[in-house]
Amino acid sequence: MFDLGHARSFVAVAEEMHFGRAAAKLNLTQSPLSRQIQMLEQTLGVTLLDRTTRAVRLTPAGRTFLAEAYRVLAAAESAARITRRAARGESGVIRLSFTAASAYRTLPHVVAHVRARLPEVDLVLAEMVSDEQILALEENRTDLAILRPAPILQDPKSSIATAPLVSERLLLAVPRGHRLATGRVPTLQDLDGEAFVTWSPKGGRYFIDLLDTLFETGGVTPRIVQRVNQVHAMLALVGAGIGIALVPASTRGNSMADIRLRPIALPATAQPELLLAWRRDNANPCLVSVRTMALEISTES
Template identity: 75%
Template sequence: MHFGRAAARLNLTQSPLSRQIQMLEQTLGVSLLERTTRAVRLTPAGRTFLTEAYRVIAAAESAARLTRRAARGESGTIRLGFTASSAYRALPRIVSLTRASLPEIDLVLEEMVSDEQIQALEENRIDVGILRPTAALLDPKTPLATNILAQEHLLLAVPRDHSLALGRAPSLADLDGEALVTWSPRGGRYFIDLLDDLFATAGIRPRVVQRVNQLHAMLALVGAGIGIAVVPDSARGISLSAVALRPLAAPEASRPQLLLAWRRDNANPCLPTFKAAIVSGDRSPDR
C-alpha cells in the first residue's frame, strides 16, 4: 500500500506504475485502490481482484510445473493391457510400484487375452501389455519390443482328496492317463502349446476332459473333482479350499514366461519412465 516501495520492487519509477494501475482500472471498469494524500487502501473490488490474481499466478506456475513433468514423463497416462492370470500377482505389483514411484502417472487398465493385446498395441489403443509370448512376437517385422517380467514354475492342481495331493512331489509321469482340465484355444494357446510339447517330450498322454479360458474357472473345476490341471505359479493367488497346489518337476525350458510389451515407436513421454520403473522394480523370486 505504498506506491514508492511498490515501484522500487518492480524496478519502475512511480509515475509509470500509477499509469499502469489506472489503465487496469479503466479496463476493469472499477476502482481497485482508494488514494489519499496520506494512505492507499484496497477497495472491496481490489481485495477480490488481489485474491484472484494470486490464484491465477499459482495456476500459471502449476501449469508450467506440470508441463515440465509431463515432458519428462513423470506425469500423464499409461493405457495398460493385462491377462486375467497376471491380475493375481504381476498386475498388483506393477500398480503398487507405479503408485509408489510415479504417483502422477495414471493407469488405465483393460483386461485382454494376449492376442488381443498384440492387436491393441499395434493399433496404439494401449501403451503397454502384460502378456504371454505369442507367435506374432517372433515376427522380425513386428513393431513391438518386450521384456521378461517373470518366469513361473509349473504347479499341479489336484482335488484335496486326490492321491497326488499329499506325499512325494508329483512328476510328469504321474499325469499319464489322468483326466486333465486345461485351456481353450481362444485364451490359452500359449499354454496349450507349452503343455503339448512338455507331455510329448515326457511321453505321456493325459485325457483332456474340459477346456476353459480362465485360470480361476480351471481351479474351480479341479475343486469340483472334474480332473487335475497344470497351472502357472500365479495360481497361488487364488485360494480354493478344495484344491491342493503341488510343485511339479518339469524342465527349466518349460517355465511359462510373462512379458511386458510395447511399440518401439510409441511417443507417449510417460512410457520410458514407466518401463524403467517396472523393469528395475519388479524383482520377484520367479523372475
C-alpha cells in the same frame, strides 16, 4: 484483458503498499511498475489504488481484484506445474491391459509400484487374453500390456516392442482326494494317462505349446478332458474332480478349499513368462515412466 504480468505487479504493490519496495521485489524500477498499474486500471476501467505522497491504499475495487488476482495466479501456476509434470511423464493416463493369471500377483505388484512412484498417473485397467492384447496394441487401444510371449512379437518388423517382466514355476493342481495330493513330490511321469484340464487355443496358445513340448520331451501323454480360456475356470474344474492341471505359481493367490497346489519336478525350461509390451511409436508421455516403474518389479521379484 489484463495479462499475468500485470496481475503479479498489482499483487506486489498490494502486499508491500509501497511502489519502491514492490519494484525492488519484482526487479523493476518504479516508473515501469507505475505504468503497469495504470494500464491495468485503464483495462479494467476502475481505480485499484489510492495514491498519496505518503501512502498507497487499496480501494474497495482493489480489494476485490486482489482476491481474484491471487486465484488467477494460483490457477496459472497450477496449470504450468501440471503441464510440466505431464510433459515429464509424471501425470496423465495409461491404459494397461493384462492376462487373467497376471492378476493374482504380477498386476497388483505393478499397480502398487506405479501408484507409489507416480501418484498422478491414472491406470485404466482391462483384462484380455494375450492375442486380444496384441490386437489392442496394434490398434492403439491400449498403451501397455502384460501378456504371454507369441511368435508375432518376435518379428523384428513388428510395431510392438517387448521386455521380460517375470517368469514363474508351474504347479500341479489336483483335487484334495487325488492320489497326487499328498506324498512325495510328483514328477512329469506321474501325469501320464491322467485326466487333464488345459487351455483352449483361443485363450492359451502359449501354454498349449509350452505343455505340448514338455509332454513330448518327457514321453508323457495326459488324457485331455476339458479345455478352458482362463486359469480360474481351470482351477474350478480341478476342484470339481474333472481332472488335474498344470498352472502358473502365481495362482496360489486363488485359494480353493477343494484343490491342492503342489510343486512338481519339471525341467528348468518349463517356466511360463510374462512380457511387458507397447507400441514402438506410442507418444504418450507417461509411457516411458510407467514402463520403467513396471519393469522394476522384475528385479525385485
